Amino acid sequence: xxxxxxxxxxxHGGSPSRARGSGRGGDRVMVPEADFxxxxxxxxxxxxxxxxxxxxxxxxxxxxxxxxxxxAGADLTDRPALRRVGRLGSLxxxxxxxxxxxxxxxxxxxxxxxxxxxxxxxxMSVGTWILALHGPFAAAASAxxxxxxxxxxxxxxxxxxxxxxxxxxxxxxxxxxxxxxAYTAVLLADTATPAWHSAFRELPFxxxxxxxxxxxxxxxxxxxxxxxxxxxxxxxGGAAVELAAERRMExxxxxxxxxxxxxxxxxxxxxxxxLTAAGAVGALAGRRSRALSMASxxxxxxxxxxxxxxxxxxxxxxxxxxxxxxxxxxxxxxRGEQVRYQG
Amino acid sequence: xIGRNSLFGPLDPAPDAGYVDAPARKGFFTDTSVCIGCKxxxxxxxxxNDVPENAFAMLGTSYDNSHSLNANQWRHVAFIEKQAxxxxxxxxxxxxxxxxxGAQPSDVADEEKPDFQWLMSSxxxxxxxxxxxxxxxxxxxxxxxxxxTVVVQDDICNGCGYCVAACPxxxxxxxxxxxxxxxxxxxxxxxxxxxxxxxxxxxxxxxACPTESILYGDVDELRQRADERVALLHERGIMDARLYGxxxxxxxxxxxAMFLLLDExxxxxxxxxxxxxxxxxxxxxxxxxxxxxxMLAGAALSFLRRR
Ligand code: SF4
Ligand code: SF4
Numbered sequence: 001x002x003x004x005x006x007x008x009x010x011x012h013g014g015s016p017s018r019a020r021g022s023g024r025g026g027d028r029v030m031v032p033e034a035d036f037x038x039x040x041x042x043x044x045x046x047x048x049x050x051x052x053x054x055x056x057x058x059x060x061x062x063x064x065x066x067x068x069x070x071x072a073g074a075d076l077t078d079r080p081a082l083r084r085v086g087r088l089g090s091l092x093x094x095x096x097x098x099x100x101x102x103x104x105x106x107x108x109x110x111x112x113x114x115x116x117x118x119x120x121x122x123x124m125s126v127g128t129w130i131l132a133l134h135g136p137f138a139a140a141a142s143a144x145x146x147x148x149x150x151x152x153x154x155x156x157x158x159x160x161x162x163x164x165x166x167x168x169x170x171x172x173x174x175x176x177x178x179x180x181x182a183y184t185a186v187l188l189a190d191t192a193t194p195a196w197h198s199a200f201r202e203l204p205f206x207x208x209x210x211x212x213x214x215x216x217x218x219x220x221x222x223x224x225x226x227x228x229x230x231x232x233x234x235x236x237g238g239a240a241v242e243l244a245a246e247r248r249m250e251x252x253x254x255x256x257x258x259x260x261x262x263x264x265x266x267x268x269x270x271x272x273x274x275l276t277a278a279g280a281v282g283a284l285a286g287r288r289s290r291a292l293s294m295a296s297x298x299x300x301x302x303x304x305x306x307x308x309x310x311x312x313x314x315x316x317x318x319x320x321x322x323x324x325x326x327x328x329x330x331x332x333x334x335r336g337e338q339v340r341y342q343g
Numbered sequence: 344x345i346g347r348n349s350l351f352g353p354l355d356p357a358p359d360a361g362y363v364d365a366p367a368r369k370g371f372f373t374d375t376s377v378c379i380g381c382k383x384x385x386x387x388x389x390x391x392n393d394v395p396e397n398a399f400a401m402l403g404t405s406y407d408n409s410h411s412l413n414a415n416q417w418r419h420v421a422f423i424e425k426q427a428x429x430x431x432x433x434x435x436x437x438x439x440x441x442x443x444x445g446a447q448p449s450d451v452a453d454e455e456k457p458d459f460q461w462l463m464s465s466x467x468x469x470x471x472x473x474x475x476x477x478x479x480x481x482x483x484x485x486x487x488x489x490x491x492t493v494v495v496q497d498d499i500c501n502g503c504g505y506c507v508a509a510c511p512x513x514x515x516x517x518x519x520x521x522x523x524x525x526x527x528x529x530x531x532x533x534x535x536x537x538x539x540x541x542x543x544x545x546x547x548x549x550x551a552c553p554t555e556s557i558l559y560g561d562v563d564e565l566r567q568r569a570d571e572r573v574a575l576l577h578e579r580g581i582m583d584a585r586l587y588g589x590x591x592x593x594x595x596x597x598x599x600a601m602f603l604l605l606d607e608x609x610x611x612x613x614x615x616x617x618x619x620x621x622x623x624x625x626x627x628x629x630x631x632x633x634x635x636x637x638m639l640a641g642a643a644l645s646f647l648r649r650r
Contacts, residue, residue, distance in 0.1 A: 039421060039612030040404045042411060048508035049517050069642040077646050106528065110501045117483040121350070121621055124505050125481035174642070178635035185634070186627045190479060190620050191508035197620055200627045204634035212638055216645075233645035241637070319508070326609045329616040339594040339618045341352040 036330060038322040045192040047319035053100040055312040058184045059214065059305045060097035061131075062207060064090045065181035066215020066238070068138045070231055072174035075167055082231060084145055085222035087170070089215065091142035094135060123186040130183055134176040141170035181211035188315060194256040194325055195318035196311075202249035206311070209245055210304040212238025213276060217300030220283060220293045228293060232283050235300050239280035242307065243273065256324045259314040268310030275303030351622040353591035356472050360487035368491035369540060370599035371549065371557060372565040373465055374572060375611075376584060378556040380463035384418045385409060387551035391536065392417065395521050411612070412466055414518035414531035418548050421611050423462035464602065464611050465557060467548070468493070468514045468533035469588055472596030473619040476506035476515050476532075484530070491562070492535040492599060502528040511595065511617035535599070562599055569601055581605070587613065594618030 038044070048054075071086025073079075102108050115132065119125040144166025147159045155163060185207040189200035196203070216235025220228050250257040260269050279299030286292030318324040332338060348354045357365035388394065397415045402408050405422035412419045470492045477485040477493050484500035485493060495515075506515050507530065515532040518524065536546035544550075549559035558565060566589050576584035583605045588598035594617050608615050 037607060037609045039423070039610065040402075040407075042612060044513050044609075044612060044614050045511060046413075046507050046513040046516055049504040050508075066638075066642075069639065070645075073642060073646040105501060105503060110503075113499070113501050114481050114503075116499075117481070119481060119483065121478040121624060122481045122505070123624075123627075124479065124503060128481060175639070178638045179631075181638060182631040182635035186624075186631045189627050190624055191505075192475065192511040192513075192617075192620055193508050197623075200623055201630055204627075204631040205637070208634040208638040212641060230642075230645040234642055237641050237645065238638075241641075322609075322612075325614055329614055330607075330609065333615050338616050339622075340590075341348075341592040341596070343352075 036323055036326045038326060041322065043320050044322045044325040045194070045319050047316045048191065048193060050104060050312075052309070052312070053104045055308045056305075057097045057100040057104070058207070058308040058312070060093040060100065061184055062181050062211030062304060062308075063214045063218060063301070064093035064097060064138065065134075065177040066211045066234070067093065067218060068134075068141065068170065068173040068177045070215055070219050070234060071141065072170040073230055074227070075170050077230075079223075079227040079230070081227045082219055082223045085219055085231075086215075087138075087142040087145040089218045089222070090138045090173070091145075094138060098135075123183060123190045127180075127183040127187055130176070130179045134173060134180050137169045137173035137176060141166050141173050144169070178208070181208050188311070191315075192325075193315045193319045194328070195253065195259045196315040198253040198256050198328075199249050199311075201252060202245045203311070205245035206242055206249060206307065209238045209240070209242030210276075210307045213242055213279070213300045214238075214304035216283075217279060217297035217304070220286075220297030221301070222297075225286075225288060225290055225293055231297075232287070232293070235297070236280050236283050239276045239283075239300060239303070242276060242304075246273070246307075255327055256314075256318045259318045259321075259324065260310065263313075263317060265310050265313035265317055268306045268313060272303050272306035272310055275299045275306060277303075279303055348596075350478075350624060351473060351619065352596060354472055354596055355491065356474075356487055357489055357491040362487075362489050365489045365491070367561040367563065368599065369535065369560070370470060370491070370562040370565055370601070371467060371535070371546070371559055372569050372601050372603070373467070374556050374558065374569075374603045375462065375464040376572075376576060376581070376603055376605055377554045378420070378463040378465060379554055380406060380420055380422060380461070381553060382409075382420050383551040383553060384465050384548035384557055385416070385420060387547040388418045388533070391539070391547035392534070394531075395518075395524050412468070412512075412514045412516075412532070414516040414526075414529075415520075417467065417531075417533040419466045421462075421464045421466060423606075423610060425460045425462050425606070425610075427458055427460040462605055462610065464604065465548070465552075466602075466611070466613070467600050468535075469512055469595070470533075470535055470599030471619065472591065472598065473621065474595075475509040475511060475619045475621060476530075478619070478621040478624075479505045479509040481505060488535075488537055488540075490535070490537075490540050492537065492540075494534045494537050495530050495532065497526055497529045497531075500529045502530065504530070506530050509620055511614055511619065565601065569603060572603055576603075594622070 067086045067089035071083050074082035114128045144162045147162050182204045185203035188196040189203055212234050216231045219231025279296045282296030286296055405424050407422045409416050474493045482499050482501050484496050488494050515530055518526045518531050545559045549557045569586050569589050573584050587604050587608055588601040591597035
């Protein structure tokens with residue numbers, strides 16, 4: 001196993017080396033280049049051994065959460081088309097996110113294994129329980145929607161009960177949905193990965209905003225304009241929160257914010273900002289045009305996916321380069337502000 | 344049992360984890376100033392714990408070809424070839440008219456003396472007081488032993504990899520190979536030879552170390568010995584000697600494996616000021632709660648408007 005970057009970072013410990021790569025491909029340099037020492041340029045913290053399925057899981061989880069909220073609202077305010085899109089959207093995205101999770105874990109029994117303990121200090125454990133709580137209600141509401149689409153003579157007996165349960169299940173599903181969208185931010189932030197941990201204050205807002213934008217976008221995509229009003233408002237509001245929180249996040253992250261501008265992560269983030277902004281403007285302008293609404297909805301969904309990919313990739317990049325671990329800590333030590341327990 | 348310092352701050356980990364009458368906390372003190380880089384610890388660890396070999400490759404990084412701490416490398420010896428500080432010119436011996444004792448002054452000219460100095464250090468899992476790996480593990484596969492150490496149970500581990508991203512020292516990893524190894528995909532790291540400890544023995548690495556660079560014992564006692572050793576080196580004019588991981592007030596509550604280093608931690612590939620990630624967990628859940636509430640309110644507001 002060769003380190004991926006021995007060639008560029010081939011310096012011996014003890015001799016300070018110039019940080020590499022900063023500003024490359026970025027549209028602005030966040031902080032001045034830093035001198036730092038490292039052991040042959042090898043990473044200090046290990047990057048999360050996760051594939052893109054985790055980024056997809058973050059996205060589909062967000063769509064599922066937002067969709068169940070929209071579905072319950074549409075159900076209560078009598079917007080059947082929006083309710084249908086919301087319920088089916090939440091079902092499909094829940095299924096996709098479970099698929100991504102199980103794929104990452106390797107086999108389904110491992111998901112069950114996660115339920116053997118409930119651990120408050122593990123966001124992954126907390127998240128698993130949140131999903132286990134939210135999933136059945138969202139699924140029951142979606143099942144009711146599917147039953148409603150069947151011929152009338154099949155809607156009796158046990159299936160008929162589902163129809164009755166649809167609304168209450170949908171409401172519980174909506175109330176348990178926001179944690180599904182928010183916990184994924186804690187999941188990433190509770191690591192030693194510099195770009196994720198340093199973003200812990202704003203990341204939940206970025207992810208919840210992004211989830212609202214994506215699920216609102218799905219609503220716009222699948223609903224005629226006369227019923228799409230709430231989806232439009234939710235999507236535009238979500239996009240605004242996402243873009244604003246993302247800006248703040250970059251300011252508070254320190255040096256690791258660089259990784260959001262470089263390489264693959266930088267491309268995802270630039271696409272995310274462009275798509276989200278265009279989608280929000282289009283949604284506002286497309287009040288009367290189904291075609292424009294649909295295009296904006298698709299852009300918002302794509303923008304949300306790009307955000308997840310960008311944040312994911314930035315974290316991996318920040319773990320691979322020892323600079324993002326050493327420089328902030330070294331600066332803290334040099335300022336005499338080591339992290340110390342104060343009784 | 345959750346105490347006031349369970350997430351951050353000084354703590355005796357085994358009693359905090361619920362052990363009654365736990366034995367004294369056990370750990371390592373690695374004194375790198377006497378390490379000769381023989382790698383006996385690496386070999387002894389692999390032999391005792393049946394850790395498969397890595398793909399051996401000549402890395403071209405001095406004598407370090409075992410790369411890093413990872414699932415297949417529970418002890419790792421770092422080699423640093425360091426530019427030596429320019430030696431002070433040797434003063435002419437002053438004759439006191441006494442018969443001379445001891446070695447003659449070196450007759451090697453200063454410019455012919457090697458211009459580098461070796462730094463060698465055997466690294467290992469720190470068995471943190473606040474172990475991020477253990478905090479975040481969703482299955483309970485990682486547990487705190489009665490000796491205050493952190494151990495993985497391979498039959499419970501899910502291979503989710505969360506511990507890998509959480510460790511501030513980059514120690515633990517999922518085993519990637521060799522093919523056919525039953526533990527591929529499972530998180531692996533130093534167990535401080537849990538099986539040997541339970542039997543009243545020293546860990547294999549400490550047993551094998553010929554220079555006693557790796558000392559094993561009660562953490563309290565090791566901390567004291569570490570302090571004495573640094574004081575001694577300082578007396579001898581080696582002012583670069585410093586301790587790492589011995590302070591119970593540091594970002595991880597002090598480690599069970601502490602080190603005497605002769606340069607900054609990052610020179611050895613160690614983080615200068617590591618902090619357990621769960622220190623901020625309450626704040627993280629707070630922020631997530633705020634965002635979740637805002638999202639629910641936003642959804643409700645979206646329906647308040649006319650269509
Ligand atoms: S050094 Fe890393 S793997 Fe070892 S106990 Fe601390 S957090 Fe866990
Ligand atoms: S990889 Fe195994 S030991 Fe590590 S957090 Fe996941 S289940 Fe726990």
